[in-house]
Amino acid sequence: MALPSNLVGLGKKDYQFSNWAKIFTCKPALYFQPSTITEIQSIIKSAVEEKKTLLTVGSGHSPSDLIMTNEWLMNLDNFQQVLQFKPHESGLYADVTVEAGLRIYQLNEFLKGKGFALQNLGSISDQSVAGIISTGTHGASPYHGLVSSQFVNLTIINGKGEIIELDSTTNQDLFRAALLSLGKIGVIVKATVRAVAAFNIKSTEEVINFETLLEQWENIWVSSEYIRVWWYPYAKKCVLWRGTKTEEPLTAPRSSWWGTTVGRVFYEALLWVAVNIYEPFTPYVEKFVFNRQFGSVETLGDGAVEVQPSIESLNMDCLFSQFVNEWAAPLNNGPEILSSLAKSIETAAEKHDFYVHVPIEVRCSNTTTTNSEDSTPDLTNRTKISPGPITGNNLRPLLDNTPRLKHAPLADVTNSQLSLYINATMYRPFLTNSPIGKWYKIFEEIMGAAGGKPHWAKNFIGSVEYFDSGKNEGQFQDGEMRGFALKNQEWFGDDWELFKKLRQENDPEGVFVSNKDWAIRNGIVEA
């Protein structure tokens, strides 16, 4: 293979890439870390000429084989500059243009220095800017939507090497595609994010019974700007975390048993024993850990309070290497979903069929949009601690996996506007795999029946019913993805067709159809 002279020395051979959880590893034929836009264009052009596919990765935090390839792999860690900082005269928000390889924690640091912050985050800040956009990363809030709703514009390079500017009015459809593209539309090189004045969050952490969660379902989810629940099914308990912007002074962070070295190693060792030696030990590990971390008394209305900067508050300790299978469904279906999951988990434990790890994360987001092209914020009566977003765009990404619900103004938001996310985490203690297949099959059946769809980045499984790979059930390894090709067509309807059309137009040679197996089994391209 002859590379053009300007690429010689740029593509590394013998590079081994693993995702963060170390579930998947690949050896790309060539690995690139370009430093200029021209280099990116040359790499794309050469890949087309050499009939290779090109996969762009960010920080590799997606837990699935979505980001694996044996062909060409590119990473934008040399694209981490802040290019422009434009504070609005009100001091309430600022538009910040950055190179897309910047990590979220680096962006957080930059914004902190200017007195600003991102409006909402997922559980971590390790992702790249492009990565957090491209898979539909979300946080936990009845007012905020996907993290990509904070973005005002994007610049991509498509499969023809063309640089294309995208925003709510310029190339609107392509913008909606690129706001969740799985890297299959083009390479995001630049993005403008709308940040708000830095804020602290006052949060309470309440221990509640599982039954209380179901009883309070109507009121809980709209009771705070930021809200998440960690469910411990064997203990039949939950932790209800609620946060609100505040001007109160900072307090010391809450203590964490598993945040100590001893607690952490002990917890991982207990899990290792449960996974590798005696699975029925799992519920005892859960109950022990819950008591050490949170205590055993219900504290509804009297939870432990903490005031922390937004980032420390919104991010959390995700503990160990893990599989995650996360689906979004209408929040109104939550009690039915959780009751079915609880029953299945209990029955499985009685029969020693499978065991689950904890917490099962229960979150919500408000992904309803006005669809307005105008992204000029309405700042009437707004202060630095007003709840709700100052959105960067009001468009729905074509591949947004959350249910299509009707938008309502902030003051009228009820559960009917909200998407429920349920995240079934299964740890890999000391990097050993846990059995996931039986649990994830039941989880997906329940989530699917309740109008759910999987988060694109995660370890969903799918079914041979939706993609015939030629293998029969017995030939799949535990937890191996079968895919959702046919189902995706049904789930996403016209948006699916539009995404595929735009993909084809912008990548006529299929240079971004990297990890073709993943793309085919999920219907992004035909077999």
Ligand SMILES: Cc1cc2nc3c(=O)[nH]c(=O)nc-3n(C[C@H](O)[C@H](O)[C@H](O)COP(=O)(O)OP(=O)(O)OC[C@H]3O[C@@H](n4cnc5c(N)ncnc54)[C@H](O)[C@@H]3O)c2cc1C
């Ligand atoms: C511990 C942990 C906690 C997490 N918490 C959350 C959470 O709270 N909420 C949530 O929704 N998700 C969460 N995730 C998932 C994570 O946010 C997503 O997987 C995210 O996409 C990872 O970003 P990344 O930079 O690592 O991208 P990667 O995983 O490297 O890539 C993800 C996708 O982005 C594409 N991509 C990367 N760079 C570019 C580019 N420059 N141009 C075009 N496409 C590109 C890739 O091709 C790929 O399709 C979590 C993951 C982990 C491991």
Ligand SMILES: O=C1O[C@H](CO)C(O)=C1O
């Ligand atoms: O993928 C995810 O991992 C963490 C849970 O550990 C989280 O919140 C996700 O989302």
